[in-house]
Amino acid sequence: MTITLEQATKWINLFIEKLEQNRSTLNELDTAIGDGDHGTNMDRGAKAIKEALAKKTPADLSELFKTVAFAIIQKVGGASGPLYGTAFLDMSKEAKSESDLAKLIGVGSDGIKRRGQSDVKMKTMIDVWDPTSQALANGQLTKEDVNNYLNSTKDMVATKGRASYLEQKSKGHLDPGSQSSAYLFDALLEAMGA
Amino acid sequence: MKYGIVILSHSPKIAAGVHDLIEQAAPSISITFAGGTEDNEIGSSLEKIQKAFEDNQGDQLLAFYDLGSSKMNLEMYMEMTDLNIHKYDVALVEGAYTAATLAEIESPLASIEQSLAKLKIK
C-alpha cells in the first residue's frame, strides 16, 4: 500500500489532534514510570508541527516528513524528541524515492532503534513501531492490533529510558512512548481508511 | 589545535555548576554549556545544544553529558554538523574536570582519552 501526500497530511493532522487531546493521559503514564513530561513534550511538538505546516505547505511526502522531523527535533526536548525526530527524518530521506507505507514505517522504526540503541522487548515505543511495520508489510494492520502492541508493554521490564531505573518496578504500567505511538498509528489508519 | 569543552545537562543548574567548577582548572579553555529545556525546565533542547557548540571557541570539542536524551540529542546534533566533536560516555563531573585539567596543559588528545577511559560509566 502506498501513501499520498494528501493522506499523510491528514495523518499528521489527526496525530496532532490526538496529542493535544491526550496530553494529560500521556503525562500520567509517564508519571508512573518516568518523569511525567511525555504529554507536555509531545504537545509542544504538536504545536510546533502545526505552526511549521501553517507557515509553508509541503510540496511532497519527503518535505512533509522533514517539516515534522525538524519541528519535533527542535521543540520536543525529551528522549521522544530525537527518537520521533530521527524516525521522521529517516522517513523523509526514504520518501524521496519510496511511497510504500510499510517500507517507510520500517525505516522509521529502524531509525528509532539506531538513535535509542534499543530493540523490541525493552518496553519502549519500538514495541509498537516494530510490529506495526511488520503488520503493514503483511498487508494487515487494524486498530486492535495497535492496541495489542501497546498493551504488550504493560508486563515488560524496562531496560532503556527513564523507566529502566525502576528495574522490576517498571512492570505493570504501559510505556508512555508506546501510547503516543499507538495514537500515531491509530491516526494513520484513520487517514488511510477514509 | 585548540581544545574546547561543552557541557550538556538536563538541569540548567548542573550545566552551569559544572562549568563554574571546571573553569577554575582551565581558565584558558573555552567552556560552553547547555542545560535544560528552552524554558529552563528539566530536560534538553537541541537549540540550546546547537548554540553551545557554535559559541565554543575551540576547534576540537570535547563533549560531556548526563542522562538519556542529552546523549540522543548530542548524537543527533553530531550527525548534523561538521564541527569536530568528541563525545565521552563518562561520569559528567569527573570526566569534564579531568579533560579540563589536561586540556589546560595542552596534553595530546590520546592521553586525555586514556585518562577518560577510566571514568567510563555509560
Ligand SMILES: Nc1ncnc2c1ncn2[C@@H]1O[C@H](COP(=O)(O)OP(=O)(O)OP(=O)(O)O)[C@@H](O)[C@H]1O
Ligand atoms: N533508548 C530508547 N529507545 C527507544 N525508545 C525510548 C528510549 N528511551 C526512551 N524511549 C521512549 O521515550 C519515552 C519517554 O519519552 P519522554 O518524552 O517522556 O522523554 P524522557 O524519557 O522524559 O526524556 P529525558 O531523558 O529527557 O528525561 C518512553 O516511554 C519510551 O517509549
Ligand SMILES: [Mg+2]
Ligand atoms: Mg518523560
